[in-house]
Amino acid sequence: MNLNFSGAVLSQAVASGIMLGGLFALMSIGLTLIWGVMKIINFAQGEFLMVALYLAYFLVARGHIDPYITIIITVPFMFFFGIGIFRATISPILKDPVMNQIMLTLGVSLILQNLALMLFSANVQSVNTRYSTWNIHLGSVVISGTQLIALVGSVLCTLGVWYFLKTTDSGRAIRASAQNPTAATLMGIDVPRTYLLAFGLGSATLGLAGSLMIPFYYTSPTVGVFLGLIMFIVVVLGGMGNLLGCFVGGLVIGLAETVGAAVFPGSLARVFTFSIFIIFLLFRPQGVLSKRQT
Amino acid sequence: MLNVKNMVVKYGMFRAVDDVSIDVGEGQIVGIVGANGAGKSTMINTVSGMTKPTSGTLTFEGMDLTKMSAHAIVRAGVVQVPEGRRLFPDMTVYENLLVGSAHKRAKGERSENFDKVFTLFPRLKERESQVARTLSGGEQQMIAVARALMSSPRILLMDEPSLGLAPIVIQEIFKVVQQLRDLGLTILLVEQNVHHCLLISDYAYVLETGQLVLEGTGKEVLENPMTKAAYLGMGVQEESASN
Numbered sequence: 001m002n003l004n005f006s007g008a009v010l011s012q013a014v015a016s017g018i019m020l021g022g023l024f025a026l027m028s029i030g031l032t033l034i035w036g037v038m039k040i041i042n043f044a045q046g047e048f049l050m051v052a053l054y055l056a057y058f059l060v061a062r063g064h065i066d067p068y069i070t071i072i073i074t075v076p077f078m079f080f081f082g083i084g085i086f087r088a089t090i091s092p093i094l095k096d097p098v099m100n101q102i103m104l105t106l107g108v109s110l111i112l113q114n115l116a117l118m119l120f121s122a123n124v125q126s127v128n129t130r131y132s133t134w135n136i137h138l139g140s141v142v143i144s145g146t147q148l149i150a151l152v153g154s155v156l157c158t159l160g161v162w163y164f165l166k167t168t169d170s171g172r173a174i175r176a177s178a179q180n181p182t183a184a185t186l187m188g189i190d191v192p193r194t195y196l197l198a199f200g201l202g203s204a205t206l207g208l209a210g211s212l213m214i215p216f217y218y219t220s221p222t223v224g225v226f227l228g229l230i231m232f233i234v235v236v237l238g239g240m241g242n243l244l245g246c247f248v249g250g251l252v253i254g255l256a257e258t259v260g261a262a263v264f265p266g267s268l269a270r271v272f273t274f275s276i277f278i279i280f281l282l283f284r285p286q287g288v289l290s291k292r293q294t
Numbered sequence: 295m296l297n298v299k300n301m302v303v304k305y306g307m308f309r310a311v312d313d314v315s316i317d318v319g320e321g322q323i324v325g326i327v328g329a330n331g332a333g334k335s336t337m338i339n340t341v342s343g344m345t346k347p348t349s350g351t352l353t354f355e356g357m358d359l360t361k362m363s364a365h366a367i368v369r370a371g372v373v374q375v376p377e378g379r380r381l382f383p384d385m386t387v388y389e390n391l392l393v394g395s396a397h398k399r400a401k402g403e404r405s406e407n408f409d410k411v412f413t414l415f416p417r418l419k420e421r422e423s424q425v426a427r428t429l430s431g432g433e434q435q436m437i438a439v440a441r442a443l444m445s446s447p448r449i450l451l452m453d454e455p456s457l458g459l460a461p462i463v464i465q466e467i468f469k470v471v472q473q474l475r476d477l478g479l480t481i482l483l484v485e486q487n488v489h490h491c492l493l494i495s496d497y498a499y500v501l502e503t504g505q506l507v508l509e510g511t512g513k514e515v516l517e518n519p520m521t522k523a524a525y526l527g528m529g530v531q532e533e534s535a536s537n
Contacts, residue, residue: 169392169396169401172385172389172393173393173396175382175384175385175389176382176393179383179385180381180382180383182344182380184382184393185344185365185368186344186364186373186380187394187396187441187445188369188397189393189396189397190363191365
């Protein structure tokens with residue numbers, strides 16, 4: 001085995017890992033929020049991101065809109081897309097056994113994947129923008145400008161969602177409904193409506209993720225399969241429902257991916273990532289930042 | 295103010311509340327007492343809209359509560375202090391109170407309500423930034439009452455506020471209930487703590503396996519030989535005493 005521990009390679013790997021981690025965290029906020037509030041595991045979350053990526057792709061490639069301006073379209077679109085899916089499919093089975101909910105969201109993910117296949121073909125699509133060649137040099141380390149923006153977006157989104165949950169009446173209503181839905185109802189909160197808002201919000205964060213990713217990522221009908229898997233790892237690692245934990249989980253997995261790729265040859269890198277995940281599952285199943293098991 | 299007429303609530307074949315009629319007048323404390331399983335909590339949850347009655351009418355100032363959803367009933371001013379307190383455990387005391395006052399009618403009165411609540415419970419003011427689950431049972435009960443008061447109730451439905459509390463705290467809670475009445479609030483109080491409840495009730499009903507067996511002023515019910523025998527352990531048949 002050809003192990004490579006050169007300092008320059010490693011510092012580049014760490015820098016890229018932080019960028020990638022920020023991206024992973026951004027993708028996963030919605031999943032952790034939706035789980036934290038209504039204990040629904042949305043297996044279609046990866047496909048929601050695929051939808052957001054396609055939307056961003058078409059706006060940039062066909063609409064010739066600056067990728068960062070597409071945010072004003074992708075975020076509200078994904079908000080209402082999430083609400084529509086929730087109303088049509090999840091809302092009616094909120095009180096059903098967990099297995100039914102898993103099957104349902106899995107079904108939604110398959111439908112979305114195949115719809116995308118039918119409408120957009122199996123081709124991998126990506127865009128070239130004026131940002132594509134934008135690199136920032138820090139000594140020997142090169143950071144992609146678009147990935148840096150995604151990292152900043154991730155931090156702002158995490159803080160924004162946290163601030164919303166902490167300081168607004170709607171945010172507190174979401175937290176109250178998560179902690180005790182019966183008591184929330186008895187305090188005059190319309191819990192089903194609050195769930196709808198939380199699901200919409202969780203979906204809207206993917207609109208942001210889609211717009212921030214499209215300058216350096218790609219989209220295809222199955223892009224959500226891998227990204228969805230990453231989301232689950234990040235969310236479990238961070239402690240399900242824990243926003244700041246989600247950010248830390250994203251960084252851990254991002255670093256594992258890039259450092260693993262720098263140190264281990266070829267596809268062994270992925271083994272490294274999943275080994276870290278399994279170690280966490282064995283020794284800290286409640287997540288990195290969670291104090292107690294719920 | 296609140297009128298319940300011939301209310302029946304069934305769980306499957308079981309009649310939890312069987313043809314019960316009660317009236318709660320403005321500014322009164324009305325007590326409903328009875329043993330565990332008598333249907334007291336079912337009554338209160340039906341008024342709150344958490345359970346729908348099988349038949350009968352349920353009106354609050356002319357509004358048909360059976361046609362309203364639970365959160366709309368709260369917004370109309372019929373607010374419950376639930377059994378077992380049901381706080382938001384991971385929120386601070388202050389946040390719990392904010393959640394209580396988030397609907398439109400209460401929001402406008404938020405600062406007055408904070409003043410009112412902190413005057414009634416100065417201890418909550420000291421603890422406002424503490425996480426609710428770290429407080430004692432008595433303090434948690436105070437939060438539950440305070441949280442309900444924050445939503446500008448016109449009638450307060452209290453479900454076993456003394457449950458699981460130390461005797462000295464129970465005294466305090468019942469004193470608060472009287473204070474609230476003196477401030478002009480209407481209160482429907484459901485209790486297993488029969489003696490205490492009847493002492494402060496302006497009017498009271500005794501519920502047994504879903505049916506009303508006795509009603510009258512708090513004093514009348516308290517002095518009724520049947521109540522004494524069945525609930526206060528003071529009758530001839532000591533062995534049948536419960537609670």
